[in-house]
Amino acid sequence: MTIDRSTPGSQTSLREANRARIVDAVKRFGGLTQIELAEATGLSTATISTIVKELLGAGVVDTRPTSRSGRRALKVTLARRLGLVAGIQFGHRHLKVVLGDLGRTIVAEQHMPLPLDHRVDTGLDRAALLVVDLLDQVGASMDELLTVGLALPAPVDTSTGMISVRGVMRGWDDLHIGQTMSKRLGRTVVVDNDANLGVLAEHELGAGRGYRDTIFVRASYTTGAGIMLGGHVHRGYAGAAGEIGHIQVDPTGDICRCGNRGCLDTVVSSTALLDLVRSSHGDLTLRDLIARAIEGDPGCRRVIADAGDRIGSVVAQVVNTLNPRRVVVGGELAAAGEVLIGPLREAVLRHTAPNMIAPVEVVAGELGAEAEVMGALTLALQSAEVATDHRTISTLTDESSAGRPDRPPAP
Amino acid sequence: MNDPTPTPALELRGIDKSFGAVRALSEVNFTIRSSEVVAIVGDNAAGKSTLAKIIAGVITPDAGIIESEGVPVTIPTPASAHALGIATVFQELALCDNLDVVSNLFLGRELRRGRHMDEAAMEEIARKILRDLTSRIPSVRTLLSSLSGGQRQSVAIARTLLGNPRIVVLDEPTASLSVAQTAEVLTHIERLRELGHAVVLISHNMTDVRSVADRIEVLRHGRNNGSFPGHSTSYEEIIAAITGAVDFSTPHR
Numbered sequence: 001m002t003i004d005r006s007t008p009g010s011q012t013s014l015r016e017a018n019r020a021r022i023v024d025a026v027k028r029f030g031g032l033t034q035i036e037l038a039e040a041t042g043l044s045t046a047t048i049s050t051i052v053k054e055l056l057g058a059g060v061v062d063t064r065p066t067s068r069s070g071r072r073a074l075k076v077t078l079a080r081r082l083g084l085v086a087g088i089q090f091g092h093r094h095l096k097v098v099l100g101d102l103g104r105t106i107v108a109e110q111h112m113p114l115p116l117d118h119r120v121d122t123g124l125d126r127a128a129l130l131v132v133d134l135l136d137q138v139g140a141s142m143d144e145l146l147t148v149g150l151a152l153p154a155p156v157d158t159s160t161g162m163i164s165v166r167g168v169m170r171g172w173d174d175l176h177i178g179q180t181m182s183k184r185l186g187r188t189v190v191v192d193n194d195a196n197l198g199v200l201a202e203h204e205l206g207a208g209r210g211y212r213d214t215i216f217v218r219a220s221y222t223t224g225a226g227i228m229l230g231g232h233v234h235r236g237y238a239g240a241a242g243e244i245g246h247i248q249v250d251p252t253g254d255i256c257r258c259g260n261r262g263c264l265d266t267v268v269s270s271t272a273l274l275d276l277v278r279s280s281h282g283d284l285t286l287r288d289l290i291a292r293a294i295e296g297d298p299g300c301r302r303v304i305a306d307a308g309d310r311i312g313s314v315v316a317q318v319v320n321t322l323n324p325r326r327v328v329v330g331g332e333l334a335a336a337g338e339v340l341i342g343p344l345r346e347a348v349l350r351h352t353a354p355n356m357i358a359p360v361e362v363v364a365g366e367l368g369a370e371a372e373v374m375g376a377l378t379l380a381l382q383s384a385e386v387a388t389d390h391r392t393i394s395t396l397t398d399e400s401s402a403g404r405p406d407r408p409p410a411p
Numbered sequence: 412m413n414d415p416t417p418t419p420a421l422e423l424r425g426i427d428k429s430f431g432a433v434r435a436l437s438e439v440n441f442t443i444r445s446s447e448v449v450a451i452v453g454d455n456a457a458g459k460s461t462l463a464k465i466i467a468g469v470i471t472p473d474a475g476i477i478e479s480e481g482v483p484v485t486i487p488t489p490a491s492a493h494a495l496g497i498a499t500v501f502q503e504l505a506l507c508d509n510l511d512v513v514s515n516l517f518l519g520r521e522l523r524r525g526r527h528m529d530e531a532a533m534e535e536i537a538r539k540i541l542r543d544l545t546s547r548i549p550s551v552r553t554l555l556s557s558l559s560g561g562q563r564q565s566v567a568i569a570r571t572l573l574g575n576p577r578i579v580v581l582d583e584p585t586a587s588l589s590v591a592q593t594a595e596v597l598t599h600i601e602r603l604r605e606l607g608h609a610v611v612l613i614s615h616n617m618t619d620v621r622s623v624a625d626r627i628e629v630l631r632h633g634r635n636n637g638s639f640p641g642h643s644t645s646y647e648e649i650i651a652a653i654t655g656a657v658d659f660s661t662p663h664r
Contacts, residue, residue, distance in 0.1 A: 093622075095594075112594035113601055115621030116642055122618055126590050133591035283625060285642060291605070 015051070018043055022051050026061060026076050026103075033066065033073040052076055062103075077103030083146040084138075085384060086131045087376030089194060090123060090152050091332075092116070092221035092270070093286070097130040099138060100377040102384075104205070106370075108134040120172045128184045146384040148187055149376030150177065151194040153222060155240040161191040164238045165246075167257050168222075190383050194218060195242055196233050197375025198365070199226030202328045204378055206366035213324040216365070217244070217315055218372075219307070219340060220331035221270040221286060225318060245269070247314050264314050268307040276303050286332060293336045301339050308333075308340040312347025312362075319352045319360050330365035330372075337364065418481045420445050420577050420609045421466065421497070426475035428461055428633075435461040436472070436633045445577060448600060448610040450620040450641065453630035453653055459613045462630065463582050466611065467499035468492035498571030499580040504563055506570075508556040512548060513537045515555055516570050540569045543606060544599050561592025568599055572608075579603055580611040585619050597623050617646055629653055634660045 018041075025040040026032055034052060038045045052074075055061045059079050066075040084107070089096040093116065098109040110130050114123065127150075135145060154168040161178020163169060181189040199208065199216035208214040208228065216226040225242035227234040234241050245265035246258050253262025266272060270286040277284055280299055284292070293300040315327060327348060329341050345362035352360060365371050419442045428436040436458045443449045451459045464470045468486040477484055479495050486492050492499070506515050513533050522529040522536075537551040546565040548558065555563065564584055571579055581600070585593045600623045603610050614620050620627060624641035629652040637652040637659030651657040 110591060110594050111598055112590075113597045113622040115618055117645065118618070126594075129590040130594065133589065137591075283640060283642070285625075287601075287605075 018047060019051055019055065022048065022076075023055065023060060023078070026078055033075050035073060037076060077101075077105070083144050083384070084135070084140055085146050085377050085380040086134070086148040087373040087380060088127045088131070088148065088150045089372045089376060090114075090118075090127070090150070091194075092153055095123065095127060095130070096373055097127060097134060098373045098377065099131075099134045099140075100374075100381075102381060104374065104377050104381065106373075106377075108138045109373075110134060117170045120169075120175055120177070124177070124181055124184070128181065131185060142186075145185070145187055147380040148181065148185060148189040149197070149378070149380035149383075150181060150189055150191045151197045151372045151376045152177070152191060153194050153220065153224070155238075155243055156191050156193045156196075157239045158190070158192055158235060161189070164240050165243070165258060167259060188383055190379050192376075192379055193224065193226070193235070193239060193242070194372045194375075195224035195226035196235055196239075197226070197379060198330050198367075198371040199228045199328070199375070200233055200378050201367055201371045201375035202330065202365050203228050203231075205374060206371065207328045207363050208326055211324075211326045213322070214326045214328060215242075215315065215318060215322065215324045216328045216330055216371075217311065217344070218331035219268070219311055219329065219333035219344075222265050223268055223311055223331075225315070227318075227322065228324075229322065242318075244311075244314050244318060247317070249310060249314060264310065268310050273303050273307060290332060290336050293339050301336075304333060304336045304339050305343045308343035309347045312344035313351050315344065316348045316351030319348060323355070324360060325358060327360060327362040328365045329362065330367070332369070334364055335368070417444055419443060419478070420447075420480065422476075422478040422481075423462075423465070424476045424478075426462070426465060426477075427473045428458075428465065428470065429473055434633055436465075439475075439630070439633065439635055441466075441628060443578065443609045443611060445609050446604055446607050447626065448604050448612055448624045448641070450612040450614060450624035450627045451630060452614060452617070452620055452627060452649065453636075457630040457653075458633040459630055460582060461633075463499065463580050463611065463613050466492070466497060466578070466580055467501075468497070493574060493576075496574075496577035497580065498574060498576035498578070500564075500567045500571055500582065500584065502583045502586065504567040506555050506563060506566060509554070511554050512541075512551045512558075512566055515566055516540070516573060520573070536573070537569070540572050541565070544569060544572075544602050546595070546599070559592055560588045561595040564588065564592070564596050565599055568596075568603070572603075576608065578609045578611065580613070582613045583615065584612070585614060585616055593619060617649060621646070621649075629659070631655055631660070636660050 021041045022037060025037055034048050037048050056063055061076050062079045063074045063076050066073055084099050084101055087098045093114055095112045095114050098106045100106050154163045155165045157164040160176060162176055163172055166173050178189045178191040195216055195218040198218050199214060202208040202216055203214055212231040214228040218224045223245040225244045227242045246263045248262050249264050249267060250262035254266040255261055256263035256266050274284055277299060289300050293304045329344060333340050341364055348362050367374055421443050423441040426436050426439040451462060453459050465472050468489045468491050471487055516537050517533050522532050534551055541548055544565060548562050584596050597619060600610055612624060621641060627639045627641050627649060629637045639649060652659055
């Protein structure tokens with residue numbers, strides 16, 4: 001990014017650096033108005049306006065009118081023709097594949113139910129075919145696909161793209177998932193834990209925006225957490241940070257999938273929750289349980305509320321250790337809203353040392369069921385080699401502005 | 412709603428059916444409740460389609476009892492199945508390629524206003540049903556010939572929903588579909604269940620069946636060979652029951 005050809009400090013190098021800063025900011029936030037761009041980059045609005053015009057002419061960005069706090073504004077996004085990125089989320093019972101443009105607007109998506117303990121080969125095969133099909137749907141060719149981000153409900157060693165704790169996803173342990181998918185699609189495939197991607201997405205686009213220290217709690221078929229410290233996702237040495245589902249809550253409890261005893265997951269996983277309602281409500285799925293809780297069924301509400309309390313008391317320990325500003329709650333169970341989050345919040349506050357300056361806030365995620373795929377898109381985008389390198393951009397701008405007599409004056 | 416075992420929407424007990432010397436079904440039992448997806452799986456000639464056709468009123472059983480909401484009934488014709496709130500989508504979808512989506516949905520039961528067809532009302536209903544199914548057919552005026560296999564399947568499913576049936580029978584809905592189309596059909600089945608319909612799903616594909624079924628009924632040589640909860644049974648258990656590696660059939664025969 002700072003490989004300067006021209007003399008540092010010269011007008012040209014300054015302008016090139018400013019261009020790169022603007023493209024970086026647009027890439028990071030997906031879409032920003034010019035005023036927001038000025039805030040994000042520290043450049044003057046006049047400079048922003050001039051450079052955005054140049055970039056627009058070069059086809060690096062697109063602008064469209066929007067309104068910001070009631071006033072007309074111009075929203076800047078990266079031009080779609082620069083390419084598309086794909087986000088894939090494997091859940092315990094579903095697969096979700098989305099295509100996003102570089103402004104992280106989802107342009108196509110497909111949801112697919114999956115069986116319990118779905119197989120890794122079938123799963124990856126279906127995901128790859130869905131990516132190709134979605135590209136077809138939006139009339140894009142394979143060439144336009146830049147990178148792919150993939151979310152898994154298991155701790156992932158991001159350097160190898162392998163699951164780093166055995167037994168969490170049956171049958172998925174021994175495969176280099178990133179590599180296998182890369183080979184199949186011919187693109188870089190970055191793999192990460194779904195909660196890590198959740199925190200990334202909520203940090204950039206959702207309830208964690210503007211907070212540098214955030215924890216994303218993913219309450220789903222199993223429970224996990226994504227940790228954002230100082231604006232960076234903390235994955236740990238081998239990607240197993242934030243595995244709150246495997247913190248012990250009952251020393252005499254059941255044996256967990258991971259091999260330990262009485263983990264949080266043994267009391268709040270979907271299996272545990274559905275067991276609780278079997279005698280009163282019959283065989284339900286997790287989706288049924290959540291739907292009925294929303295409809296007001298007292299038994300289902302109680303089960304989810306108690307789960308919120310158990311999860312909250314574990315999250316409190318994480319809060320005591322890391323002192324985040326915000327806890328953002330996502331995952332399928334979060335669809336039950338305050339039924340889950342109310343007791344979770346209470347438990348967090350009850351078990352943490354009261355902070356006089358800034359007590360921790362516990363809020364619902366803003367991205368809902370999209371958080372993980374949005375995170376996958378974000379990660380894919382970060383690993384994509386978009387033309388943020390100022391040399392590429394300046395080449396683009398110079399080429400296109402050469403034939404344009406109405407070139408705006410340099411700032 | 413909190414009753415764990417409500418009255419079955421449809422219950423078949425001791426169903427026998429022979430075609431000449433061929434015994435297609437023998438003492439077969441089958442139960443389905445509303446908001447439930449029950450899959451019928453089995454090898455070729457295990458009796459899956461025969462059972463579906465009996466439910467659809469296409470063929471009548473030689474012996475056995477059929478109860479709808481606890482009331483004994485007979486299903487001698489497809490029309491009587493329709494009257495009982497049973498709608499079936501057969502493998503051959505029976506749609507017209509040269510007509511658009513709306514015309515296909517309302518074929519033979521067009522809405523009229525005076526002497527003319529009420530196109531606006533039909534479009535409105537078609538749009539609503541497709542939306543309920545979360546279908547992604549762009550326009551209800553698209554010709555069937557320009558739709559994909561999965562989209563045709565959703566038109567066929569939407570067509571059954573017009574009569575607001577209690578029970579929807581789907582015969583091999585994902586056979587010969589691409590992954591994306593399969594994804595779409597499976598999502599429709601999830602939707603049907605959430606809308607409160609009972610869904611009978613006949614399929615060969617264990618992955619699809621285990622993705623959406625609440626219960627999996629195995630047929631083998633025309634007999635029941637095990638009933639499994641769809642959300643917690645492994646491939647191996649079901650395959651074992653289908654191939655006869657494990658015998659779950661009832662002892663009295």
